[in-house]
Amino acid sequence: MNKPIRKAAVIGSGVMGSGIAAHLANVGIPCLLLDMVPKQLTDEETAKGLSLEHPAVRNRLAASAIAKLTKTKPAPLYDDSFAARITPGNLEDHLAQIADVDWVIEVVVENLQVKKELLRKVEQHWKPGTVVSSNTSGISINAMSADCSDEFRKHFMGTHFFNPPRYMKLLEIIPGERTDRDLVGRMKTFCETVLGKGVVLAKDTPNFIANRIGTYGLLITLQEMLDKGYTVEEVDAVTGPAMGRPKSATFRTLDLVGLDTFVHVADNVYANVADAAEKKAFESPEVLKSMVAKGWLGEKSGQGFYLKRKGSNGSEIHSLNLQTMEYQPQKKASSGSLEAAKLAKGAREKTKALITGGDRYSDLAWNIMKQVLVYSAEKVGEIADSIQEIDEAMKWGFNWEMGPFETWDAIGLVKSVEKMEKEGLSVPAWVKDWISQGNTSFYRKDNGSLFYVHGGQYKQVEERPEVISLRTLKEQNRVVKSNSGASLIDLGDGVVCLEFHSPNNAIGADILTMIQQSVDEVRTNFEGMVVANQGRNFCVGANLMLLLMEAQDEEWDEVDAIIRMFQNTMYKLKRLEKPVVAAPHRMTLGGGVEACMPADQVIASAETYYGLVEVGVGLIPAGGGCKEMALRVSQHVRHPDADLQPFINQVFETIGMAKVSTSGHDAKRLGYLRPTDRVLANQDHLIYEAKQAVLRMAQAGYEPIREEKIRVVGSEGKAVLQLGAIAMKESGYISDHDLLIAKKLAHVLAGGDVPAGSLVTEQYMLDLEREAFLSLTGEPRTQQRMQHMLTKGKALRN
Incomplete structure (x- = not known):
């Protein structure tokens, strides 16, 4: 046992x-x-x-x-x-x-x-x-x-x-x-x-928790659509991010799941529940059965509610008209409520803006939402013991940003129940009893602790030490320092966490300033530091917009100052006399990687997509990324007569092709993470594990990282790297501008024009990085790439 x-x-x-x-x-x-x-x-x-x-x-x-x-x-x-x-x-x-x-x-x-x-x-x-x-x-x-x-x-x-x-x-x-x-x-x-x-x-009931409520919600949505004459794209516009749901919304989700699979899941509830009204709710509409009979099963059959067709401008996505059962070009849904939801910040505000917009899309959202909320309340005790388990199941299983009961709190529990009852909806007695006791929400916070309704009273959500919430710590006034881009938060036991919270966690002067201040604070008052955050992504890189604006204005001294500040900050972080552990997750790109490299250890989420991607915007890593990768090669090949070239070739290819890991483990294979770095399956445990690593190092008698010289391949090695790039250009794999970038990258990674085997300082390598970065920033094609990334969100190959 x-x-x-x-x-x-x-x-x-x-x-x-x-x-x-x-x-x-x-x-x-x-x-x-x-x-x-x-x-x-x-x-x-x-x-x-x-x-x-x-x-x-x-x-x-x-x-x-x-x-x-x-x-x-x-x-x-x-x-x-x-x-x-x-x-x-x-x-x-x-x-x-x-x-x-x-x-x-x-x-x-x-x-x-x-x-x-x-x-x-x-x-x-x-x-x-x-x-x-x-x-x-x-x-x-x-x-x-x-x-x-x-x-x-x-x-x-x-x-x-x-x-x-x-x-x-x-x-x-x-x-x-x-x-x-x-x-x-x-x-x-x-x-x-x-x-x-x-x-x-979950309890042993048909379809358990997530599929029970998720299937009900999808069927209610389809029925509402058929009754009121909404189109496929209108429903998806309402039931996606505007409602705190994934972009796949309703019908893209059904296409991804497979319509036959969905009908099978719905039929399982239909066959195993006794209540006539519930049985009716889980009966698949004829249109769904007809599509399955035709073999229109979604992605796996090539067509479902959506179909990809070749048009004059490439592939086009067409949607199914359920009246004619023919595919037609999509018509973008637009209304005041959808625009209001788009502009609102966070799922709570988006949902409120959507349902209070006063147009037909607000009506659709409300009519779907109210039925799902009431059904979820009816199932408490039957499919799960608590509202918390139902909420977590829907967030984790269907990628909703808020569970049903969190949504109910967001739109206003008391007013929404009044409206539901006016419209003839029967709200479960336990919900009305809860309100009659003077309660206005299912959840409440008290001194940073979260409580939820359970058995007619508030019960505290189980607090697990391995799950550290930075938001909760901030609510408990544990912020040591803060500015617009980052905060230093006390994790307890003498450890602090440096949290990025700028837009997209992009690194700008505010974050760099906070890193420098944090180093000074930790040096004096703490045992060590964790670098982590709980945003959607750890960090997508440096503030590209700021760099582009300075470059377009030809403010080269400003660009130079920005890069110097980045380099000096990372160097200061690396030389801190206390242990530092970085805990990245999901997208960790460019400057995000460089912010982790000075750490004594990296503990990455298994789902970390990690890479030095500056080449994609016409630049090279200049916040210490090239220097750190060259240093690792030098440290790996210790014998003075051993050949560095094969290893530096691999680094050149990894950075030159802007390779991004497909996981934390893949980041080790690519050489971005060291053998001593760790990969953790549960992202929720990252900060706790990073804190424990800091404490272990501190208790063992931490010795700061000492600077050592870097053995480089020099001018001979640079020639080898550049020859490879020229061959790729002659074979048509890269453009003239790609070749220019590759030559600059080769110059930096090789250590410039020194003899092979020379020992150079970290500052020397940083100077090479900065010079190459500055010269590339002035290139019109690099500026075009930066502009394209900012406006289109993808790389331009020019």
Whole structure:
């Protein structure tokens, strides 16, 4: 019962099964992937002379699923090499091997009898103490395990991963009536800490939490559309970011999920609920059934509510007219309420602006929202014990910015209930009782702690030490210093966190000033510092708009001053006599990477997309990025006679092609992260882990990073790098301007025109960076690239 999970088996190698196996491999858990034995040979197998008894044939389904993992987009693996952690097998030859694993996950077809029969076979080889779970999206856990022994059922539960398993945060754990509750708690902790999931405990009801409410909301939206005559694009304009929902809104979401899959999920609730009104709500409209019958299933069939067509100006997206059932060019929806929502800051204000706009789109938003809120309230206690679990399930599983009860608070609980009742909607008695007690919201904050309604009174949200909220700390007046771009926040135990909060967390003079002030503050009053924030992205780079404006005005002294300030600030951070740990997440680009490089250690989220991308805007890294990469090569190749060239070639290619990692692990492969840096699966734990790392270094007697000279490849090495770039230009891979940038980059990385093997100082390398950056800033084509990035959000190849 207490044994750790070190090895797993996944049964079923379809999209979900292989994706779950991949994510287990991502976090270092070797996995056995099993599937059925094929009944027929493929043409390729026949040509090779293989028989049905050959192991390659018998393991084909699992083996081919593993092979696809390295080709699938978005990538299921943090690093392609992790596929080696998955071993293919089949149910006839290898099922007995589950006796050697710690967790068995069933991911076969959504059919109760198939699952019951598989569990019967699993139990024959099951070793007591091994966890067994089903990845079902809605079949009863109790019904599935009804024929199993009591001891087996104690170790059996539902673990509903959302697709794709690597990227979707939600994991619903569904205990059966016999499941050991201590084991459920340990699995919850394991899945949060090791797998990086947001775990909610669901009850064994049809479709559990997220799919129950999400499916209801999508069906209500479709019905409202059909009743009132809205178009596909109008509905998506209302039910996307304007309502605090993803850009995929309603119909792009349905196309992504697959209309056949959605109908199957809706049918599961329809078949398993007794209430007539609820059953009616989950009946798929005829238009949906008709589209499935036609094979218009969405992305996987090439058409659904949207269709991509070739037009005179390239590909165009057309939308389905549900009256004529023909595709037509999209018409952009526009109204006062949509514009007001667009201008509002944050999901709360956007939602309020949308529903109070007084036009037909406001009506659509309100009519959808009110029904989803009431339905969610009706299901409290039935599908989950608390409103918090329902809210978290919808945020983590459907990427809503606010859960239903957070949304209700945002629009005004008391007034919205009054309006609902005036319009004839029946609001659950517990909600009205709560309001009658004088309460005006489901959640409230008190001294930085969050409370939610539970059992007719406020209950404090469980505070977990590994989840540190910078917002909460700021509400508790823990800010040491602050300006418009960054704040220094006391994390306790002598550790502070430097938080960026400028627009897009772009680095400008305000952030650089705060870094310098923070270094002085930590030197005097604290044990060490964490560099982290909880914005959508860690940092997208330096303030490009400011640089472009100065360059266009030919204010070269100002540009030089900006770069000097950046370089001097990073150098000061690196030389701080106290430990510094950087904790980046998601997009960490250009200057964002350079802000992490001075740290003693980087603890990155597994979903960190990390890269020195300045070449994309016609520049080179000049905040110490080139210098730090050259220093790492010099430190890696210590012997004075060893050849640096192959390693500096690799750095030149990585920076020159503006490579960005696809994960934290990939950042290690690219050389952006060091072997001593760590990658963490759960982004919510980043600041806590970074703080612990600072404390460990401080307690061990921290010694500051000492400056050392950098051995460089010099003029000879520069010639090698430039020759490679010239060859690419002659082959048509890069433009004249790309070649100019490459030559500048080669000059810096090589250490300029010194002899090969020369030892140079960090300041010397920084001077080379700055000179190259300044000269490129004056190039008209670089300015065109900067302008294009600012206006279009993508690189210009000119």
